[in-house]
Amino acid sequence: MFYRQSGVHHTRYQTARRLWPLPTDQRIVWLLLALAVAAPFYMSDLYLTSYMLPWLIWSAAALSLTLLMGIAGQLHFGFAAVMAIGAYTSIHLTRAGVPFELALIGAGLMSAVIGCIFGAAALRVKGLYLVMATLAMQYLVDWTIINVPAISGGAQATLSTPSVSLLFVPLRGDTALYYGALLWAVIVTLLVLNIKRTSFGRALVAVRDKDFAAAVIGVNPFKYKLLAFFTSSFLGGVSGAVLAFCYYQAVTPEQFGFNVSIQLVAMVLVGGLGSVIGAFLGAGFVLLVPIILTNVVAYAAVAGWLTVSSNLLAHIPLMVYGGLIIGFILFEPLGLAKIYDNIRKYFLVWPFRHTQS
Amino acid sequence: MKGLLKGLAGAAAMAAVGFTGAAKADDTIKFALLQDFTAVYTFVTDEYNQGQRDYLRLINEEGGINGHTFEALIRDTGNEPQRGIEAYNRARREGAVLVDFLSTPVSRAAVNRVLEDEIVMITVLHGRGDASDGQTFPFVFPMMATYWSQAALLADYIDNHGGGLEGKRIAHVYIDSPFGREPVPVLRELAERKGFELRTFAYPSPGNEQSATWSDVRRFRPDYVILWGAGGGQPVSVREAIRNGIPQENILSVVWMAETDARTVGTDLATGVKRFEAVATGTDYPIMQRIMEKVIEPGHGAGPRENVGTTYYNIGVASMAVAVEGARIALEEFGTPLTGDKLRRGMEMIEDFDAEGMMPPVTLSEEDHQGGGYGRVSRWDGSAWEPVTDWFNAHQDIVWEEIEKDAAGFREGR
Numbered sequence: 217m218f219y220r221q222s223g224v225h226h227t228r229y230q231t232a233r234r235l236w237p238l239p240t241d242q243r244i245v246w247l248l249l250a251l252a253v254a255a256p257f258y259m260s261d262l263y264l265t266s267y268m269l270p271w272l273i274w275s276a277a278a279l280s281l282t283l284l285m286g287i288a289g290q291l292h293f294g295f296a297a298v299m300a301i302g303a304y305t306s307i308h309l310t311r312a313g314v315p316f317e318l319a320l321i322g323a324g325l326m327s328a329v330i331g332c333i334f335g336a337a338a339l340r341v342k343g344l345y346l347v348m349a350t351l352a353m354q355y356l357v358d359w360t361i362i363n364v365p366a367i368s369g370g371a372q373a374t375l376s377t378p379s380v381s382l383l384f385v386p387l388r389g390d391t392a393l394y395y396g397a398l399l400w401a402v403i404v405t406l407l408v409l410n411i412k413r414t415s416f417g418r419a420l421v422a423v424r425d426k427d428f429a430a431a432v433i434g435v436n437p438f439k440y441k442l443l444a445f446f447t448s449s450f451l452g453g454v455s456g457a458v459l460a461f462c463y464y465q466a467v468t469p470e471q472f473g474f475n476v477s478i479q480l481v482a483m484v485l486v487g488g489l490g491s492v493i494g495a496f497l498g499a500g501f502v503l504l505v506p507i508i509l510t511n512v513v514a515y516a517a518v519a520g521w522l523t524v525s526s527n528l529l530a531h532i533p534l535m536v537y538g539g540l541i542i543g544f545i546l547f548e549p550l551g552l553a554k555i556y557d558n559i560r561k562y563f564l565v566w567p568f569r570h571t572q573s
Numbered sequence: 574m575k576g577l578l579k580g581l582a583g584a585a586a587m588a589a590v591g592f593t594g595a596a597k598a599d600d601t602i603k604f605a606l607l608q609d610f611t612a613v614y615t616f617v618t619d620e621y622n623q624g625q626r627d628y629l630r631l632i633n634e635e636g637g638i639n640g641h642t643f644e645a646l647i648r649d650t651g652n653e654p655q656r657g658i659e660a661y662n663r664a665r666r667e668g669a670v671l672v673d674f675l676s677t678p679v680s681r682a683a684v685n686r687v688l689e690d691e692i693v694m695i696t697v698l699h700g701r702g703d704a705s706d707g708q709t710f711p712f713v714f715p716m717m718a719t720y721w722s723q724a725a726l727l728a729d730y731i732d733n734h735g736g737g738l739e740g741k742r743i744a745h746v747y748i749d750s751p752f753g754r755e756p757v758p759v760l761r762e763l764a765e766r767k768g769f770e771l772r773t774f775a776y777p778s779p780g781n782e783q784s785a786t787w788s789d790v791r792r793f794r795p796d797y798v799i800l801w802g803a804g805g806g807q808p809v810s811v812r813e814a815i816r817n818g819i820p821q822e823n824i825l826s827v828v829w830m831a832e833t834d835a836r837t838v839g840t841d842l843a844t845g846v847k848r849f850e851a852v853a854t855g856t857d858y859p860i861m862q863r864i865m866e867k868v869i870e871p872g873h874g875a876g877p878r879e880n881v882g883t884t885y886y887n888i889g890v891a892s893m894a895v896a897v898e899g900a901r902i903a904l905e906e907f908g909t910p911l912t913g914d915k916l917r918r919g920m921e922m923i924e925d926f927d928a929e930g931m932m933p934p935v936t937l938s939e940e941d942h943q944g945g946g947y948g949r950v951s952r953w954d955g956s957a958w959e960p961v962t963d964w965f966n967a968h969q970d971i972v973w974e975e976i977e978k979d980a981a982g983f984r985e986g987r
Contacts, residue, residue, distance in 0.1 A: 262663060265658075265662060266655075266658060267659070270655050370979065370982055373751035374701065376983070463658075471654055471678065503655065514648055525876065526876060530610030530649040534611055
């Protein structure tokens, strides 16, 4: 009823291969895009700058990682380091006078090259051993940033982002920063969606499912593993730069520590491996749920509904958050994206539940 | 689904507005204590925050300042900058005029924002040391001795009470982070001036395992060891130092060494270890007596009673004492309503404020937001940290060189 499929006849390959073949899906996407574009007009600055903005940027980062982990099947536990390389490169480039747009590309290339060097381990090892190699990347990059004052910015280890303009619009003020982040999130989303339906994406999936089987059918695992690391690190690096310029406005090494890498992996896993909407949902869950829980518990305490010690009070959100993660994983091991998919499938045939979907 | 999340956020927002709307009163002054209760700074936050809240409660019990009472807005940031920024934006909307993150990463991320929003940020014993330059950082107040001042003071203590610095071998053993590295330039400069040999030794974060570092330290055969760590790494450092043949009396530590650390090392084993002290410990001070009488005894305390009077509790009390003094001056000089800018100007007028003997006299000005860099050295005597010197400061010329250098870097965008 909501997703009317009757009357949708694909007579050309182009229509059958559209990103969203059903009119309802298209309407939903346009509606969400319109909501996102109009956000500065109906959202207060608190929700725009503290919720929407970081959510979009982290979604872009999670999408970059899901390209590598979900689609190409290469585990990466050092993705925050990739973002750090992008952030620091972009700042140093803009300070050297390079236009911001070029600095973003430079940031992506730098991350891609360094990411590929560590990703080369994937040519030899798989699974947990690859996790170790990428962890090494995390710690090496952290160590380098902290120990080279020319990179970190000296004793205070803080670099403020210079004021820049993106496509002739100065990146200043909440609205401009928000649109900058939105633009990048839309670009990454469309790119990953499209990669999934190209020969490149299918090659990555083949490598993910069994790399020597992929070699048998003529997909070069060597090439495609490196390409996966290259593309994903490029996107991750630019996301790191966007995070630095549009959100933090000052970078420090702690912003890209090991715990951030784990959060990124959690975003991808909780959202659903390899799913685009999963990256958005996962980023929202990992990033925003702790904040919302902390506020709910704090208001409950102020209102006098929760009279416990302040120490316990601070830890209640953590307990609930942990419980939520376990609950979601038990309820649907394939992640939040699968829950969305189940709901969508239900409505696809609603109200005739015995129809095949 | 995007819409659903947005809806969630909106619902939380409406709930928030509902709650605060009911609790709002115009003449309360709001201090936002948005700290790390769950991640890295847990070793200090509970006691520190308890001290802050008990002091604000004391001021409220005594009738506030000209009828203005204080309200503490408290949130956990988990030491994550993005959560700190969210909590900061929320507190700003609720009308906070002062924020205290007690977290270096969050404070660093917030510097540009507080400068723009004109909200006072106190960075007691954390954050950027160069924020002592009040002209570059008008709204940031380190308020107590920076790490540079602490290093200079400890070196000066060895110079005056430990047989002179000349020809000594001093090991700076630090956690491998910007925090651990921070005092190095000051110590280098002092080594050159005073003619002692300085070598630095880093141990990996978080510092549970330091044995490899300490065998290097042992080969260096230092006369004195300066420990630069925080939390769980500190007792490990002390133990390793003792195990490697360094006498307790020759171990000096940065401010982050408290009763719990001495107990973890072993109260007897730790006897003789020295540390920098920014605020007096114990309850033998008028403010602490009044807190006991008016807050703790009637059962209004913010936490366990045994924390009252500990090192970090008292630092919390002192931080709020200075802030409230600033607010008092601001209200007297500039009248209501208290804004961030008025509070800043009030705090810059604080002169020789010592919280009734609890802390060294603090004098803040438009240029100097550090307040002189005073402190003293105290020694673990087996049951408590006993001061072995008076309040003093040392080598502020070197400290200010560093402050100006880094502040200039910040002005250039670094």
